[in-house]
Amino acid sequence: MLDSMRNAAKSWVAKVLMGLLVLSFGVWGIEDMFRFSATSALATVGDQDISSQQFTESFRRWLQNYQQQTGQTITPEQARLLGLDRQFLNGMIRDAALDAEADKMKLAVSDNQLADIIRANPLFHDAQGNFDPRRFAEVLRQNGLNEAAYLASERQRFLRGSLADTVQANFVAPNTLKEAVYRHRNEQRDARYFVLRPAEQDIPAPSEQDLKTQWEKNSAQYTAPEYRVIAVIKADPEDLAPAIQIPDTELQAAYDKYKLDYFKPETRAILQIPFPSVDEAKKAKERIAAGTDFLALARERGLTDADASLGELSKDKIFDSIIADAAFGLAQDQVSDPVQGKLSVVLLKVTKITPEKQSTLDEVKPELTSRLQLEKARSAVQTTYDTIEDARAQQKSFEDIAKEVNLKLVITPPVDAQGLGKDGKEVDVPFKNNVLKQSFESDTGVENDVLTTPSGGFVWYEVREVTPSAVKPFDMVKAQVESDWKAQKLREVALEKAKQMVERARNGTGFEALAGEAKAEIKTVLGLKRNETTNEFDQQAVAALFMVSENGFAYALEGDGKGAKVMQSQAVLIPTFDPNSEEAKTISKALSDGAGGNLAAGYAADVQNEVGVYVDENMWRQVTGANAN
Incomplete structure (x- = not known):
């Protein structure tokens, strides 16, 4: 899975998304990253230093906020393997260079303008869509920020955005490029086709050796998965909230405080x-x-x-x-x-x-009680975290820890990486996807890092038992092996027959004659597009059809693998490009945005070259434990 993630991270789309993530989460994680530190500089951008401590703390906060906002767990080691740590550092370097450029150009944003920007942020709005000072203060508190630090970071972010937007705004893609994309998207083809389906009697019966060869060469298909027994303790605000008692005096005070929230105009x-x-x-x-x-x-x-x-x-x-x-x-x-x-x-x-209705305290008491319980639970969960971590440092067992903090200890039956037990049924695992993912990358006897939940809770887990994966004995899976062998042979026969028929069609044999040999009905499909599929034509068939010229012949395996489609491309419609159509405008925007983003990236690189950037690669290896990229 990590290989897939690593490959995906190399694409330009992933790089753009990473840039956006760094920019957005930077508001919450890098507010003080350019304060000078007494420690040695990990990177120097012009006359600004980025210390190893600043990078480490900022990157840790970014990972934590990423996990809370997406619900996906990613460890520092996984982030390093994906190269996210270096991309994050590059984002800090880029921001520092843009800050230097903004200072050089004497750009500024007024306090009133900055206040308007903050008031317009939906993150700080109440249920009626209005700016809520209490919500503003609460969000800052939850992210470990004070108002001054946040205002400073927003001022910097706005000025950086002004520079980047100026570079990439109003880029217009040439009509020739827009027309080429439009025509490629909208080219339509008709097709005649028939489906040949070999019968099982068209293939020989498999020998014992054929089946054993199939079993040996495709052992992964016949392998029982690895199973693990996992112990889990979860401390989420929602778990702790129901046990918290709220006195009537607190309820009254909270009702007075939040009264407007229970008012309906x-x-x-x-x-x-x-x-x-x-x-x-x-x-x-x-x-x-x-x-x-x-x-x-x-x-x-x-x-x-x-x-x-x-x-x-x-x-x-x-x-x-x-x-x-x-x-x-x-x-x-x-x-x-x-x-x-x-x-x-x-x-x-x-x-x-x-x-209009102002709900009374009695009417909202259950809802308000839950609200206060959850607020208190968010504070209590940190105390629980500290208690559990202290207990783990003392080498206490999960059983003892769970009793000490009055939380449920879940010990799963043997479960595979997909969350299935040996009976093939779903196993109940707290914080399931994340716990399974991390557990199958850990081992018995390993003290694992605590996981964080999107709601601000924590999950501890340990692997108790590991049952390694193993190839099932041949005799146990012989029936499945025979079925798979026959299916593979049918696919091979179907493709080979379809290939031969296409060759004969190209050499002059009539399409009707070929369909007659296959005892198949010729059908027609109209108006196929390159990037669209139908019930009859899947992506593989569409791709094959568009690889030949008008009146050309092509073939493709059927989706069920039991036959093959033989096709003849018919009329080819090249649409007339209308630069004023909605689709043309959409294409123009996509091209302009892409090119504009490249221009902004190029501008940021030029600014970095101008101010000068130095990264201490030896320190980088010490900080991340990785080879220099």
């Missing part, structure tokens, strides 16, 4: 019909007064019932304040006089009014 179900003028609206109002149904009138004007409905909204959710004031001044089922809104003249009707 008045809402109204509103119908609206727009008109081009006040006069037309007045005439319509007269018809309604005379008995014409409001929605019937809306339908006369080409509106559906859904078009005429604004929904059930609170006053602050209506964009036009003039219309909001008018709607909330009506009685239920009353139709308004013509209202001259900001965009049009409308008639309004309120069909339902739900009064």
